[in-house]
Amino acid sequence: MNKELVRPSKVVEEVGCIFAHPDLKGRRHSNGGVYTARKLFSYNVSQVLYMNNKWHVKKRKPVSDATKYKRFTECQAMCHDLHNLGYKIILPTQLKQKHVKALTHYWEASGLNPATIVQKVSILRIFLTWIGKSDVMSFLPHESMYKEPEKIKRSLVAKEDKSWDKKTDVLELIAGVETEDKFVSRQLLLSHFFGMRVKESMLFRPAMDFDETTSVVHVRRGTKGGRPRIMLVETQEQKALLKELRSFCHDNQSSMIPVRADLGRWIKHYYRVCNRHGISRANGMTPHGLRHGYAHRLYEEKTGVVPAAVSGQKEDMDAITDRIARLLVAEDLGHSRVSISSAYLG
Numbered sequence: 448m449n450k451e452l453v454r455p456s457k458v459v460e461e462v463g464c465i466f467a468h469p470d471l472k473g474r475r476h477s478n479g480g481v482y483t484a485r486k487l488f489s490y491n492v493s494q495v496l497y498m499n500n501k502w503h504v505k506k507r508k509p510v511s512d513a514t515k516y517k518r519f520t521e522c523q524a525m526c527h528d529l530h531n532l533g534y535k536i537i538l539p540t541q542l543k544q545k546h547v548k549a550l551t552h553y554w555e556a557s558g559l560n561p562a563t564i565v566q567k568v569s570i571l572r573i574f575l576t577w578i579g580k581s582d583v584m585s586f587l588p589h590e591s592m593y594k595e596p597e598k599i600k601r602s603l604v605a606k607e608d609k610s611w612d613k614k615t616d617v618l619e620l621i622a623g624v625e626t627e628d629k630f631v632s633r634q635l636l637l638s639h640f641f642g643m644r645v646k647e648s649m650l651f652r653p654a655m656d657f658d659e660t661t662s663v664v665h666v667r668r669g670t671k672g673g674r675p676r677i678m679l680v681e682t683q684e685q686k687a688l689l690k691e692l693r694s695f696c697h698d699n700q701s702s703m704i705p706v707r708a709d710l711g712r713w714i715k716h717y718y719r720v721c722n723r724h725g726i727s728r729a730n731g732m733t734p735h736g737l738r739h740g741y742a743h744r745l746y747e748e749k750t751g752v753v754p755a756a757v758s759g760q761k762e763d764m765d766a767i768t769d770r771i772a773r774l775l776v777a778e779d780l781g782h783s784r785v786s787i788s789s790a791y792l793g
Contacts, residue, residue: 466491469537484535499577551592605756610740642741653692654699742791755793
């Protein structure tokens with residue numbers, strides 16, 4: 448929040464939040480500056496975020512730091528977009544359909560990617576739900592929100608193979624990374640053999656999170672929305688990797704980040720090392736692509752069928768077998784919805 452803004456002396460309470468009153472516009476605050484409509488609206492939007500941003504919109508469960516950050520930045524950007532468009536509103540509860548349409552038309556005219564626009568609209572819908580105005584968008588036809596509504600669609604079904612398997616020798620490439628940094632290479636191997644997210648692989652604690660007696664791995668830290676999961680250790684490659692990782696630890700609490708590094712700096716270092724070895728979006732291979740590869744192999748193992756994202760066509764198969772395999776894929780990747788498996792499998 449802007450340091451110039453201090454809590455105003457005149458407030459109004461709505462939807463469980465304490466907002467700066469519109470009458471403050473033009474008045475001076477204790478720092479000597481003047482309250483403008485833009486500053487007051489930004490402040491009031493922040494109050495809604497502080498009250499609701501850490502929670503899932505439908506369930507009483509926390510969301511990830513990345514989700515909180517994205518919501519905050521997009522909502523603040525929305526404030527400035529509205530005021531740049533000439534809508535000098537101050538209270539979030541003043542948002543109406545005309546404001547939503549002004550934003551969507553502006554985003555469309557700005558040439559943003561359709562997926563980006565869909566994400567912005569989704570966050571705007573969540574914000575309206577928080578302030579009790581979900582009907583603003585519920586009764587707004589998709590066709591009226593855009594000049595070319597047929598182009599503003601976001602598909603959650605994978606139409607291309609984002610894994611590394613057909614692009615390179617995965618283990619050979621990771622071995623090349625090991626020549627520069629053994630920690631980064633082992634984190635990539637955790638993503639390859641267990642489908643872990645980047646942050647999950649960094650915060651994984653081999654001594655605590657691998658139970659050798661039951662052959663299970665506990666993924667507890669760095670998960671999406673704080674959702675822990677348990678994964679079976681089934682192959683010799685998985686067991687060998689986990690046993691090796693224990694040699695990297697100086698105590699039971701040790702993670703896969705070197706002792707003298709912190710998470711923020713390590714994430715930047717991780718991506719720098721990856722980029723130097725050709726693991727980048729520009730080359731069509733990202734660390735996330737290892738999760739896609741894991742999902743493909745798991746699905747093929749359970750069904751005997753190559754997923755549509757790899758083969759390019761959907762094979763006829765038993766619906767129950769397909770459903771069970773997709774459930775397993777979603778669970779191993781740390782998702783609560785089976786439908787998200789389509790983003791990996793097609």
